[in-house]
Amino acid sequence: MDSNIPLESPSLSRRQLINFFTGATIAVPAGYALYVAGKFLIPPPEKTGxxxxxxxxxxxxxxxxxxxxxxxxxxxxxxxxxxxxxxxxxxxxxxxxxxxxxxxxxxxxxxxxxxxxxxxxxxxxxxxxxxxxxxxxxxxxxxxxxxxxxxxxxxxxxxxxxxxxxxxxxxxxxxxxx
CATH class of the missing domain: 2.102.10.10 (Rieske [2Fe-2S] iron-sulphur domain)
Incomplete structure (x- = not known):
């Protein structure tokens, strides 16, 4: 049985890192825009007695x-x-x-x-x-x-x-x- 642990650990490649930051850069403003649109389009609940x-x-x-x-x-x-x-x-x-x-x-x-x-x-x-x-x-x-x-x-x-x-x-x- 081989009990050697490889010294190299898998890491993100440069392409994966850029894709992550690009996705995050797009997702954050899009999520905020959807939140604002939802607050505008959905009326607040009316207080009822x-x-x-x-x-x-x-x-x-x-x-x-x-x-x-x-x-x-x-x-x-x-x-x-x-x-x-x-x-x-x-x-x-x-x-x-x-x-x-x-x-x-x-x-x-x-x-x-x-x-x-x-x-x-x-x-x-x-x-x-x-x-x-x-x-x-x-x-x-x-x-x-x-x-x-x-x-x-x-x-x-x-x-x-x-x-x-x-x-x-x-x-x-x-x-x-x-």
């Missing part, structure tokens, strides 16, 4: 204080960005509080957004003529279903909007969107 509630925001993403909407006259329907940025109507009641039900501004026919018509007291979709009652139930088609609703709560001058998971008060059935 109990039951998945999020604060109401304006079109620019700024929080809307409850006092701003409650300063409007009773019967006003204020449009805010609600769950997943969906436009949502909040209703000021006669006692200057917000209704606990918000109405999502998406027509159930083809998903159009529409205005509240205060003269006719209806939501009217201008695209195909669907009309909805003040509570979001269908008055005239072609919309097949009532409008989606959300829960609205006011806590410390903040408006919190959360998904509606209970029985739909308009139909007495399980919500079609849940």
């Amino acid at each position: 109990p039951g998945g509630a999020i604060p109401a925001k304006d079109v620019l993403g700024n929080l809307i204080p409850a006092s701003q909407i409650l300063a409007e006259s009773p019967g006003t329907r204020a449009l805010v960005a609600g769950l997943a940025g969906e436009p949502t109507y909040l209703i000021v009641k006669e006692d200057n509080t917000l209704d606990s039900i918000g109405i999502v501004d998406n027509c159930t026919h083809l998903g159009c957004t529409f205005p509240w018509n205060p003269i006719d007291q209806q939501f009217q979709c201008p695209c195909h003529g669907s009309r909805y009652a003040p509570d979001g139930s269908v008055v005239r088609g072609p919309a097949p279903l009532p409008l989606k609703i959300v829960q609205v709560a006011v806590i410390d001058n903040s408006i919190l909007i959360s998904p509606w998971t209970e029985t739909d008060p308009r139909t007495g059935e399980k919500p079609w969107w849940a």
Whole structure:
């Protein structure tokens, strides 16, 4: 048996060393660029409250204080960005509080957004003529279903909007969107 240990140890050749440094020189900036692109493209998680509630925001993403909407006259329907940025109507009641039900501004026919018509007291979709009652139930088609609703709560001058998971008060059935 030969117990001699060779004195020469394997080492990197010059070519392997240059390839290593070239790869590292490319990998570090590329990794950093991918990290920055990922932070830009992936939105930060939204802070939610109990039951998945999020604060109401304006079109620019700024929080809307409850006092701003409650300063409007009773019967006003204020449009805010609600769950997943969906436009949502909040209703000021006669006692200057917000209704606990918000109405999502998406027509159930083809998903159009529409205005509240205060003269006719209806939501009217201008695209195909669907009309909805003040509570979001269908008055005239072609919309097949009532409008989606959300829960609205006011806590410390903040408006919190959360998904509606209970029985739909308009139909007495399980919500079609849940």
